[in-house]
Amino acid sequence: MSDTRPIIGITMGDPAGIGPEIVVKSVADPSLTSLCRCVIIGDAELLQRVSASLSLSLKFSAFDRGDRSEAIEVVDLSNLPSDFQLGSDAAETGKASAEYIVAAVKLWRGGKIDAISTAPISKKAIGLGGYHFPGHTEFLAELTSTAEFAMSFFSGNLRVVLLSTHHPLVDAIRLVTRERLSRLIRFTDRALETLLGHRPRIAVAGLNPHASEGGMFGAEEANDISPAIEECQDVGVIVSGPYSPDTIFLRGFRGEFDAVIALYHDQATIAMKSLSFGTAVNVTLGMPLIRTSVDHGTAYDIAGRGIAEAESMKAAIKLAGELVRGSRVSV
16 A cells, blocks of 8 residues: 655754754654654764663664655764764754755755654854854745745644744834735735635734724834735735734634734744644745744753653644645645
8 A cells, every 4th residue: 555644854953952852752653653754854873862862762764755664764964973062052063954954955856755844943053054044934935946935833723924033123113014014914815825725814913012002002003004904905805903912812812813913023922832832833834845843942951851842843743744635635
């Protein structure tokens, strides 16, 4: 019988963080590997050491799409020194984690894998390693020549799309313009219709307390946010707002909307992590490949201790598989 499981390439993340641990814990879960064929892109020797430290009896083998091995498959870049330091940023580990991402995209381009799930990287470390991107999203956009993309987070009913990502707050506020927000609303409408199979109901969070309460606490809602929403409504997008940012994410979580647009990074992530930490998945919208990721960082402070939770990594891999299956159905 042919193996119809989606093939998910899992990048190992920053070797100095919890990435190797949560990846190993994820692929050790038979309930996950029964749904997805998991292929780790990383360093086989490190994966073997981590598996042994966790008292897991995993077997690893080289990846071959034509193979149906029962072992966990690895694309081994063997790009780590034996004595790197856990729990800190370094050029060698940053460069290695970036190389896993590059290799994953090459595998996808070659038809070897169906989607990518990424363990966390350190932005500082990849910069030290010579890769100057503010995060995974922008890195993958460069590798796939994607001009229009957006970071989003999914957890059950709650889907949050970000207007800006890793910017200082003062800069993020300046990025809240009518043109940028209107473009994102229309992009979100198209991207989520493809993923969900129906026109999404989109809510837009306000920037200021109580969405400025009629201009009492700021002018951005009146000058930029409301005009962008009205412009999109005029072309048929099902969008409303701006809503008070302290309640709109809970309303999305309860299923009142299909997506909430957040106006800056922490507005999105504080809400998402408070409501769904450990089950939320980072999804990059707009790319030609399906890419999911965890909702947390490298957690250097607990690296190597064996106590990292793998639930977000598992959720990311599972969602990647579901999105692949959905795309197969729609073709």
